Amino acid sequence: MAGTNPYIKPPDYELPTETYTLTVRELSDNHTHAFTVEPDRIPYQRTGLPGSILDILLGHDMDIEHTCGGVCACSTCHVYVKSGITSCNESTDDEEDQLDEAPGLQPNSRLACQCVPDGTSPIIVEIPAWNRNAVKETPH
Amino acid sequence: MPTETVTTAILAIAEPAPHVREITLARPAIGALEFLPGQWLSLHLPIGDHPPLVRAYSLAAPPNADGTLTICFDRVDGGLGSTYLFDLQLGDAVAFAPTALGNFVVPTDADTPLVLCARFTGIVPFLCALRALPDGRTSPVHLFYSGATPDELPYRAELTALAGRHAWLDVHFVIGDVDDAIAALTQAADEFPNGYVPMVAGVREFTKPVRAFFIEGGFERKAVKCENFNGAG
Numbered sequence: 001m002a003g004t005n006p007y008i009k010p011p012d013y014e015l016p017t018e019t020y021t022l023t024v025r026e027l028s029d030n031h032t033h034a035f036t037v038e039p040d041r042i043p044y045q046r047t048g049l050p051g052s053i054l055d056i057l058l059g060h061d062m063d064i065e066h067t068c069g070g071v072c073a074c075s076t077c078h079v080y081v082k083s084g085i086t087s088c089n090e091s092t093d094d095e096e097d098q099l100d101e102a103p104g105l106q107p108n109s110r111l112a113c114q115c116v117p118d119g120t121s122p123i124i125v126e127i128p129a130w131n132r133n134a135v136k137e138t139p140h
Numbered sequence: 141m142p143t144e145t146v147t148t149a150i151l152a153i154a155e156p157a158p159h160v161r162e163i164t165l166a167r168p169a170i171g172a173l174e175f176l177p178g179q180w181l182s183l184h185l186p187i188g189d190h191p192p193l194v195r196a197y198s199l200a201a202p203p204n205a206d207g208t209l210t211i212c213f214d215r216v217d218g219g220l221g222s223t224y225l226f227d228l229q230l231g232d233a234v235a236f237a238p239t240a241l242g243n244f245v246v247p248t249d250a251d252t253p254l255v256l257c258a259r260f261t262g263i264v265p266f267l268c269a270l271r272a273l274p275d276g277r278t279s280p281v282h283l284f285y286s287g288a289t290p291d292e293l294p295y296r297a298e299l300t301a302l303a304g305r306h307a308w309l310d311v312h313f314v315i316g317d318v319d320d321a322i323a324a325l326t327q328a329a330d331e332f333p334n335g336y337v338p339m340v341a342g343v344r345e346f347t348k349p350v351r352a353f354f355i356e357g358g359f360e361r362k363a364v365k366c367e368n369f370n371g372a373g
Contacts, residue, residue: 045190046220058190067182067241069195069221073368074241093361094344094368101243 013089015042015051016119022056023122025082028129035060039119048113053079053125057112064127070113075102077112084123089116104128145184145192145235146170150228151208157294159215160261161226162200165234167207175240177202177248177269178339178367181211182237187224192235195221198264198367199240202272212264212294244367247337248272253279254339255332257350259321260292262342262369267295270302270309277308282332286314286321286346318346322353334358341367 016039023034035056043050044059048070054077057064065076075098081088085108091099095114099105117123152164179199184192201210216222228234246269247254256266263285273281283303287293293313303311310331314324332338338354340347347366354364 046188047194061190066194067196067237068180069182069193071196071368073180073196094366097362097366 012092013049013051013116014118015039016117018119020117020119021122022053022117023124024057024062025124025126026129027126033060033062037117037119048077049116051116052113053110053115053117053123054112064112066113072098072111072114075099075111078102078104078128079110079112079115080106080126080128081108081110081115082124082126084117084121085110087118087121087123089114089118091115144238146238147233147235148209150230150232150234153228153230156212158291160212160294161215161222162210162212163225163228163234164201165209165211165236167209168238170238172203172207173209173238173240175199175203176245177272178244178246178265179240179242180265181209182241183211183221183225184235184237185221185224186235188220193220193224196241198261199268200264202268212261212267214261242367244339244341244365246339250274250277251279253281253332253336255282255284255336257284257321257325257338257340257342257346258286259318259342259346260287261294262340262346262367263293263295263299265341265367266339267299270299273306273309275306277306279308280331281309282328282336283309283311284314284321284325284328285311286316286318286324288315288317290315318349321346322349325350325353329357337365338363339365339367342369344368 020037022037025032044055048054054070067076068074072094095111099109146168148166148168151166154162180196183195187193197211197213200212213222215226258266299311303309312324314321340350347368351364355361
């Protein structure tokens with residue numbers, strides 16, 4: 001993996017211009033965390049699309065699995081967007097390909113590294129129980 | 141809760157092309173990892189604002205008796221991970237998840253005909269497979285390997301030697317842009333009808349049009365396996 005990308009195109013998503021709330025529920029223990037996303041702080045760090053759910057969570061020291069480094073090459077950052085999905089960018093074919101490999105797929109499944117809310121509504125996501133501290137992809 | 145990792149030392153460093161680094165890691169204390177050609181390691185690097193910085197690097201050599209692990213990557217301008225790795229020296233420690241990952245697995249059975257398309261360091265997962273394929277293989281493998289310059293074709297000499305040794309391996313080197321790579325595929329398209337497994341690795345601006353080429357040629361989208369490399373570095 002990794003590689004030089006001299007042809008990178010502008011991303012096809014809109015970043016928030018106003019603060020919004022990202023609420024995260026961990027299905028492993030039902031703990032809930034709420035974060036205020038501040039547009040000026042995006043990107044919060046250097047993993048996942050800037051402003052993605054993964055970017056925001058890691059930026060708030062909430063470690064969820066992302067074995068490929070947030071480049072849409074695995075499905076370990078799989079989350080469910082329970083509310084606010086219409087304010088998120090549309091998933092790409094590449095993301096759908098990776099989600100095909102994810103356990104527990106639901107219509108509201110997204111990869112946290114690719115899902116970028118535009119901030120026009122609060123977001124609520126759930127982290128599947130198997131995500132936490134579980135490197136468990138298998139080849140097929 | 142931090143993800144479990146194992147740590148091993150760097151045993152060897154090679155430079156198969158300018159700005160490309162191959163690192164061989166010692167066998168982990170937990171034992172040799174099982175993996176398949178095309179899979180990658182998830183490295184946990186002690187850098188960045190919120191370490192560890194997690195980055196994935198394809199394995200360049202198949203499993204071996206020593207249990208060593210070889211990864212290969214290029215230096216990405218401004219890339220935290222690749223810049224850090226380029227500065228490591230022999231004996232330095234590297235931490236990674238204790239399992240190989242990824243579903244981009246290159247079939248190494250004797251019966252599956254393959255058409256492999258790589259750009260620059262996208263060659264790494266295919267190199268791993270080609271190093272593992274048996275001498276007695278009968279099904280053909282067509283490799284289309286492109287780069288913008290000759291320096292973007294690491295392992296070119298090794299691949300040329302492999303093609304000279306194996307009648308089943310046909311290697312096309314293409315120096316040029318993505319359109320040139322597709323033109324080379326177009327010229328040879330009659331050689332890989334449906335029934336071949338097409339696999340594509342490289343930056344998304346390469347994999348996307350190459351995948352489209354195969355779909356236009358009659359392959360189902362899901363039948364064209366892609367591994368997208370990313371500039372996060």
